Amino acid sequence: MADLTPPVVEPQADDTQVLAVSDLRVSFQTPHGIVNAVNGLSYTIRRGDAVGILGESGSGKSVGVGAVMGLLDSPPARIEGQVRYRDTDLMTASPAEARGIRGDRISIVFQDAAAALNPGLSIGYQISEMYRVHRPGTSRTDALNKAVSLLDQVKIPSARQRVHSYAHEFSGGMSQRVMIAMAIALEPDVLIADEPTTALDVTVQAQIMQLLDELRQTTGMALILITHDIGVVAETTERIMVMYAGRVVESGPTEDVVSRPSHPYTVGLMDSIPRARLKHSKLRTIEGSPPVLTAIPNGCAFHPRCSRRQAICSQDMPELQSVAPERMSACHFAAEVLGG
Numbered sequence: 001m002a003d004l005t006p007p008v009v010e011p012q013a014d015d016t017q018v019l020a021v022s023d024l025r026v027s028f029q030t031p032h033g034i035v036n037a038v039n040g041l042s043y044t045i046r047r048g049d050a051v052g053i054l055g056e057s058g059s060g061k062s063v064g065v066g067a068v069m070g071l072l073d074s075p076p077a078r079i080e081g082q083v084r085y086r087d088t089d090l091m092t093a094s095p096a097e098a099r100g101i102r103g104d105r106i107s108i109v110f111q112d113a114a115a116a117l118n119p120g121l122s123i124g125y126q127i128s129e130m131y132r133v134h135r136p137g138t139s140r141t142d143a144l145n146k147a148v149s150l151l152d153q154v155k156i157p158s159a160r161q162r163v164h165s166y167a168h169e170f171s172g173g174m175s176q177r178v179m180i181a182m183a184i185a186l187e188p189d190v191l192i193a194d195e196p197t198t199a200l201d202v203t204v205q206a207q208i209m210q211l212l213d214e215l216r217q218t219t220g221m222a223l224i225l226i227t228h229d230i231g232v233v234a235e236t237t238e239r240i241m242v243m244y245a246g247r248v249v250e251s252g253p254t255e256d257v258v259s260r261p262s263h264p265y266t267v268g269l270m271d272s273i274p275r276a277r278l279k280h281s282k283l284r285t286i287e288g289s290p291p292v293l294t295a296i297p298n299g300c301a302f303h304p305r306c307s308r309r310q311a312i313c314s315q316d317m318p319e320l321q322s323v324a325p326e327r328m329s330a331c332h333f334a335a336e337v338l339g340g
């Protein structure tokens with residue numbers, strides 16, 4: 001049985017802190033056993049933060065934010081831990097209270113914007129009705145004007161005309177702008193973007209990332225960006241969390257983590273990507289496979305793939321702890337890794 005003792009990071013008393021995830025665990029009951037997708041995930045987000053989440057496919061990035069947003073069906077998901085928005089724990093809040101926060105104070109955009117839009121309703125109708133649901137009492141005219149100003153804000157040309165268009169009349173990049181408009185309509189404190197540009201071509205990707213960055217800076221909302229593109233993380237975020245087997249294994253200022261990782265897994269992800277080629281570099285494939293989540297290895301979950309492993313690594317699970325100012329690593333030999 002894997003040792004899954006969590007690194008409990010107590011939420012700090014800080015009035016700029018908007019989101020605190022503490023010891024989050026998500027498992028799924030499946031015919032093949034219990035899939036442990038998120039295993040003691042803890043982090044805090046402050047207003048204005050720009051945080052990237054990196055990790056191979058299956059590391060629990062989407063399930064982790066899905067639990068924050070209340071998007072996981074339970075069953076099959078079993079969710080434990082704390083997800084706190086300011087003073088409210090979303091896990092114990094009443095459904096009405098949680099609804100007033102999820103999709104309102106914390107919102108999310110996904111990869112496949114076109115699929116998320118209703119093909120039978122105009123863009124303006126979709127934005128303004130969503131707005132009226134969350135801000136009851138708003139007139140149809142005011143809500144439509146709000147939709148126009150949002151389309152302007154996400155730089156859709158001729159917003160006053162385009163507000164009457166349908167999803168099929170928009171390109172992939174423009175559809176993603178519409179989804180971003182909906183996500184920022186209620187002026188959230190936190191916007192989660194789960195691979196928002198994966199389906200788009202490189203030029204459009206850069207434009208969407210620039211838009212998200214500008215919106216963060218002008219509105220003061222926090223941005224949590226999930227992506228496989230290290231270049232995008234390096235350019236857009238100030239902090240990185242690296243996930244492995246449903247936990248954060250390394251976190252710290254983006255520039256520092258990218259240039260001087262303190263966890264062998266991060267070293268593996270960054271290795272062999274020359275700085276000049278960082279832009280648009282996808283995560284490197286590292287030797288071996290991520291663990292089967294029905295049977296996560298004892299000790300450090302990364303040990304079967306780690307060239308630095310010692311005897312202790314298969315016995316004791318390393319806690320996420322400080323290795324340098326603002327730097328956290330869950331490796332028994334973090335200081336040595338950081339030191340090179």
Ligand SMILES: Nc1ncnc2c1ncn2[C@@H]1O[C@H](COP(=O)(O)OP(=O)(O)OP(=O)(O)O)[C@@H](O)[C@H]1O
Pocket residue numbers: 028030035037055056057058059060061062063064076293
């Ligand atoms: N409903 C479900 N039932 C069973 N297992 C699930 C379910 N949803 C997710 N999982 C599993 O949880 C694990 C984590 O999935 P998640 O989608 O969070 O990965 P990810 O890090 O977002 O990967 P990617 O980079 O591919 O998007 C995966 O092994 C996935 O198969």
Ligand code: SF4
Pocket residue numbers: 263264265300301302303304306307308309310313318330331332333334
């Ligand atoms: S704890 Fe051991 S196995 Fe895990 S990353 Fe560090 S050196 Fe490698």
Ligand SMILES: [Mg+2]
Pocket residue numbers: 061062063194
């Ligand atoms: Mg995902």
